[in-house]
Amino acid sequence: MNTGEIKKFSKLYERERKKIDVRLINSVKTRKPKSLYEPALYLVSSKGKRIRPLLVLLTTKAVGGKFKNSYNAAVAMELLHNFTLVHDDIMDNADKRRGRLTLHKKYDTNTAILVGDSLLSVAYEYILKDSNGNAKNIITSFTNGLVEVCEGQSLDTDFEKRYDVTIDEYLLMIKKKTASMIKICCEIGSTLGGGTKQEVKAITDYGLNLGIAFQIQDDLLDISAEESNLGKRIGGDLLEGKKTYLFIKALEKSTGEDRKSLQKVIINKGIRVNQINKFRKLYDELGVIEDAKTAINLYTGRALQSLYIIKKEEDRKILIWFADNLVKRKK
Amino acid sequence: MNTGEIKKFSKLYERERKKIDVRLINSVKTRKPKSLYEPALYLVSSKGKRIRPLLVLLTTKAVGGKFKNSYNAAVAMELLHNFTLVHDDIMDNADKRRGRLTLHKKYDTNTAILVGDSLLSVAYEYILKDSNGNAKNIITSFTNGLVEVCEGQSLDTDFEKRYDVTIDEYLLMIKKKTASMIKICCEIGSTLGGGTKQEVKAITDYGLNLGIAFQIQDDLLDISAEESNLGKRIGGDLLEGKKTYLFIKALEKSTGEDRKSLQKVIINKGIRVNQINKFRKLYDELGVIEDAKTAINLYTGRALQSLYIIKKEEDRKILIWFADNLVKRKK
Numbered sequence: 312m313n314t315g316e317i318k319k320f321s322k323l324y325e326r327e328r329k330k331i332d333v334r335l336i337n338s339v340k341t342r343k344p345k346s347l348y349e350p351a352l353y354l355v356s357s358k359g360k361r362i363r364p365l366l367v368l369l370t371t372k373a374v375g376g377k378f379k380n381s382y383n384a385a386v387a388m389e390l391l392h393n394f395t396l397v398h399d400d401i402m403d404n405a406d407k408r409r410g411r412l413t414l415h416k417k418y419d420t421n422t423a424i425l426v427g428d429s430l431l432s433v434a435y436e437y438i439l440k441d442s443n444g445n446a447k448n449i450i451t452s453f454t455n456g457l458v459e460v461c462e463g464q465s466l467d468t469d470f471e472k473r474y475d476v477t478i479d480e481y482l483l484m485i486k487k488k489t490a491s492m493i494k495i496c497c498e499i500g501s502t503l504g505g506g507t508k509q510e511v512k513a514i515t516d517y518g519l520n521l522g523i524a525f526q527i528q529d530d531l532l533d534i535s536a537e538e539s540n541l542g543k544r545i546g547g548d549l550l551e552g553k554k555t556y557l558f559i560k561a562l563e564k565s566t567g568e569d570r571k572s573l574q575k576v577i578i579n580k581g582i583r584v585n586q587i588n589k590f591r592k593l594y595d596e597l598g599v600i601e602d603a604k605t606a607i608n609l610y611t612g613r614a615l616q617s618l619y620i621i622k623k624e625e626d627r628k629i630l631i632w633f634a635d636n637l638v639k640r641k642k
Numbered sequence: 643m644n645t646g647e648i649k650k651f652s653k654l655y656e657r658e659r660k661k662i663d664v665r666l667i668n669s670v671k672t673r674k675p676k677s678l679y680e681p682a683l684y685l686v687s688s689k690g691k692r693i694r695p696l697l698v699l700l701t702t703k704a705v706g707g708k709f710k711n712s713y714n715a716a717v718a719m720e721l722l723h724n725f726t727l728v729h730d731d732i733m734d735n736a737d738k739r740r741g742r743l744t745l746h747k748k749y750d751t752n753t754a755i756l757v758g759d760s761l762l763s764v765a766y767e768y769i770l771k772d773s774n775g776n777a778k779n780i781i782t783s784f785t786n787g788l789v790e791v792c793e794g795q796s797l798d799t800d801f802e803k804r805y806d807v808t809i810d811e812y813l814l815m816i817k818k819k820t821a822s823m824i825k826i827c828c829e830i831g832s833t834l835g836g837g838t839k840q841e842v843k844a845i846t847d848y849g850l851n852l853g854i855a856f857q858i859q860d861d862l863l864d865i866s867a868e869e870s871n872l873g874k875r876i877g878g879d880l881l882e883g884k885k886t887y888l889f890i891k892a893l894e895k896s897t898g899e900d901r902k903s904l905q906k907v908i909i910n911k912g913i914r915v916n917q918i919n920k921f922r923k924l925y926d927e928l929g930v931i932e933d934a935k936t937a938i939n940l941y942t943g944r945a946l947q948s949l950y951i952i953k954k955e956e957d958r959k960i961l962i963w964f965a966d967n968l969v970k971r972k973k
Contacts, residue, residue, distance in 0.1 A: 347796035398759060402752040421733040421799070424755060428729060429792035431762070435785040439778065446778035447770065454766040461760035465678035468752070 312632060316625075320632045324365060327378070331364045334386045338433055350418050350426045351433075354393055357409040362525075362637065363388040363492060367500040369633060370514050373626040376504025383440035384503055387453070388496050390434035395460055395492075397427040402468070403551070431457075441503055449499055456495035463488025470554040474577055481559050482523065489529075490522025513620040520614035521634050524607045528638050530555035531603045534591055536641060546587035552580045556606065560599040569593060611638050643959060651963045655696060658709070662695045665717045669764055681749050681757045682764075685724055688740040693856075693968065694719040694823060698831040700964060701845050704957045707835025714771035715834055718784070719827050721765035726791055726823075728758035733799070734882070762788075772834055780830055787826035794819025801885040805908055812890050813854065820860075821853025844951040851945035852965050855938045859969050861886035862934045865922055867972060877918035883911045887937065891930040900924060942969050 335355040342348040364385030371381040399405075400413040401423050407413060415423035435453070442449040466484040470476050497518030501511045533548045534557060548555050562573050572593070576582055582590060594600050614634055621627040666686040673679040695716030702712040730736075731744040732754050738744060746754035766784070773780040797815040801807050828849030832842045864879045865888060879886050893904050903924070907913055913921060925931050945965055952958040 344793060344796050344800060346800050347793060398755055401755060420751075424729055424732060425792060425795055425799075427759075428762075429789070429796075431759075432785060432788040432792055435766075435781070436789060439782055439785060442778060446781065447773060450766070450777065450781050451770055454763060454770060457763040458760070458767060461756060461763055462675060462678060464756055465675050465760075468756075469675060469677050 312628060316628060317632065320629050323629070324633075327365060327368055328361045330382070331361045331385060331389065334382060335389055338386055338390065338437060339430075346422075347426065347429055350414055350422050351430055353417060354397060354414055354426065354430070355390070357411050359389070359392075359409060360640075361389060363392050363496045365633070366493065366496040366518065367503075369626075369630055370497045370500030370518075371504035373514060373621045373623075373630060374501045374504040374506030374510045375622075376506075380505075381441055381500055381503040383437045384442075384449070384499050387434045387437035387441075388492070388499070390430050390437060391453070391457065392492060394427050394430040394434060395464075397423050397430065399464065401427075402464070438499070445502055448502055452495050452498045452502070456491050459487040459491035463491065467554075471552065471580070473554075474574060476554050476559055478556070478559055478563070481554065481556060485523060485526040486519070489526040490519050493522030493525060494518040510620050513617040517614045517617040517630065517634075520610045520617070521637065524610035524614065524634075524638050527556045527603055527607050527610070528640070530557055531600065531607070532640070532642065534594060535600060546582075546584075546591070549576065549587060549590050550581050550584065552576050552582070556603050557594055557599045560602045561594055561597050564597045564599065565593075569597070607638050611635075643963060647956075647959060648963065651960050654960070655964075658696060658699055659692045661713070662692045662716060662720065665713060666720055669717055669721065669768060670761075677753075678757065678760055681745055681753050682761055684748060685728060685745055685757065685761070686721070688742050690720070690723075690740060691971075692720060694723050694827045696964070697824065697827040697849065698834075700957075700961055701828045701831030701849075702835035704845060704952045704954075704961060705832045705835040705837030705841045706953075707837075711836075712772055712831055712834040714768045715773075715780070715830050718765045718768035718772075719823070719830070721761050721768060722784070722788065723823060725758045725761040725765060726795075728754050728761065730795065732758075733795070769830070776833055779833055783826050783829045783833070787822050790818040790822035794822065798885075802883065802911070804885075805905060807885050807890055809887070809890055809894070812885065812887060816854060816857040817850070820857040821850050824853030824856060825849040841951050844948040848945045848948040848961065848965075851941045851948070852968065855941035855945065855965075855969050858887045858934055858938050858941070859971065861888055862931065862938070863971070863973065865925060866931065877913075877915075877922070880907065880918060880921050881912050881915065883907050883913070887934050888925055888930045891933045892925055892928050895928045895930065896924075900928070938969050942966075 336352065339348045339351040339355060367381050367385040367388055368378045372378060396408060397414050400408055401415045401420055405413050406416055411417075413423075414426060435450075438449060438453050439446065463484055463486070466480075467488055470480075470484065494515055495518070498511060498515040501514040506514065530548065533555065534546055536545060544550070548558070558573070558576070562570065565573055576590075611634055615631055618627050618630055621630070667683065670679045670682040670686060698712050698716040698719055699709045703709060727739060728745050731739055732746045732751055736744050737747055742748075744754075745757060749757075766781075769780060769784050770777065794815055794817070797811075798819055801811075801815065825846055826849070829842060829846040832845040837845065861879065864886065865877055867876060875881070879889070889904070889907070893901065896904055907921075942965055946962055949958050949961055952961070
């Protein structure tokens with residue numbers, strides 16, 4: 312990819328991201344009651360990467376459709392994503408998100424539960440706007456994504472109490488909790504663009520594998536990013552005792568005292584802030600930072616392989632660029 | 643309606659209620675992870691009246707369709723209803739529901755939030771099963787119901803802090819929070835039964851008005867039912883300082899000391915258990931128990947007027963019987 316292309320793709324991304332931001336705000340701004348839609352507006356006004364809506368648009372175009380075929384679906388996917396964030400933040404008792412107070416901290420838990428529900432209802436409203444003859448397929452895909460997200464969140468919670476989570480179980484969990492949503496963005500985008508069965512299948516696979524790579528990258532960033540970039544505390548997953556790709560790999564590979572100290576993280580449901588550097592060093596020694604990078608490359612590679620089906624070179628290249636950017640992101 | 647007809651309708655209701663119970667249980671029983679679907683099973687196993695699914699079935703038949711056209715939609719409506727119950731119970735911090743511990747008391751709040759979300763996802767899965775050529779219409783109706791339920795819940799919460807809620811505002815709130823769901827049962831049922839535009843409209847109006855009558859009856863039962871019938875404490879709405887039809891009417895009609903004591907309910911966010919009888923007497927003196935009964939009759943009457951459109955006498959009669967039973971219920 313040459314500099315000119317990269318510049319062009321970045322510009323398109325910025326332009327479309329801004330359009331999505333406006334549409335997101337409009338999706339709740341003028342609705343009543345204010346008690347419901349004002350907190351919703353607070354939420355959707357926060358600056359996100361808008362990865363999911365962009366994927367909807369790009370995959371619509373990849374099969375010969377136009378962006379305008381799927382703007383509402385793109386908004387729907389970001390609303391669905393925001394619904395999961397609000398409820399997850401309550402469950403995790405998180406204080407901050409995207410550098411701002413989480414909704415249940417800014418308002419209260421009851422408001423956050425209801426705003427989450429409401430965002431989901433508006434998400435269905437928006438996905439319906441772009442669905443016509445294909446409504447059953449589109450809504451089925453969207454609903455499957457929702458079912459999986461709930462199941463993934465439940466698996467993730469189950470993992471908290473367990474000492475023997477395997478990488479395969481972890482992969483199943485993130486497929487449901489994270490990758491399913493990236494997947495359905497691609498499935499819905501390519502369906503709305505009028506893709507053939509084969510095209511939709513290949514592009515859906517791109518989404519699934521990209522989603523897996525994305526989550527492992529997320530796990531990696533938690534321990535290796537710069538705090539100023541991340542917008543939240545480094546090592547947050549360790550503080551909470553989360554079963555990340557790195558933690559499970561470390562547990563698998565460690566012996567003796569190292570293993571015991573990792574098991575203690577589970578017993579104590581997390582570590583103290585002053586222990587973060589110790590575990591960062593341990594991760595390094597055990598080579599799990601490298602393992603995570605290898606896994607990210609593996610799944611990104613699989614994702615890119617599916618793009619052979621896209622006819623126009625530029626449409627293919629932008630999805631390669633997009634994947635590349637995602638797995639090289641700093642936050 | 644003669645005794646033979648009533649017996650026949652009761653029998654049909656019992657038979658279909660049992661079928662719905664089985665289908666509800668099957669909708670979650672064998673799914674994984676257990677951590678998600680076991681609490682969901684606890685919830686759907688509790689004995690409900692299954693008003694919403696029955697309305698779906700009866701309105702499908704009313705326009706010439708068959709029950710089998712809408713069993714999945716019927717299950718979907720009960721799942722949607724259960725989703726609202728779980729989240730509402732968290733928000734109200736309710737201990738009991740249908741004579742059993744509420745989900746967040748039996749498990750915990752995080753589980754209850756997620757199980758609610760998950761029930762909603764399964765509800766969409768089920769409504770999709772019965773939707774084909776009409777998927778867009780059906781899902782739009784279902785989604786509108788969901789949007790309104792969230793808005794209604796938000797309005798209800800707003801009312802808590804206010805001293806000047808009018809009966810009109812109350813009616814808007816219950817239209818959204820309660821009646822919209824009864825309405826869409828009828829809209830979806832009659833659409834799935836293949837009703838004409840006029841038939842669907844009339845039967846939807848039946849649902850809306852019946853839903854309003856149903857909620858006012860609910861308000862009335864809270865203060866006038868027998869505790870052993872109700873399955874929860876009498877006067878619960880007063881204890882929580884809820885703005886019911888009776889409370890708002892009482893505030894409107896009262897003067898002097900009576901008015902002050904009602905305003906104090908708002909200030910104190912409810913009353914003490916030993917004050918329930920005092921307020922029950924006040925309601926009686928102010929005539930708001932009679933007012934509620936009048937309003938119930940008014941909206942039930944409006945509901946029944948819409949049934950003229952149903953061609954077969956028996957199909958019409960069973961919906962009259964159903965409405966009659968609802969507004970004469972003891973719990």
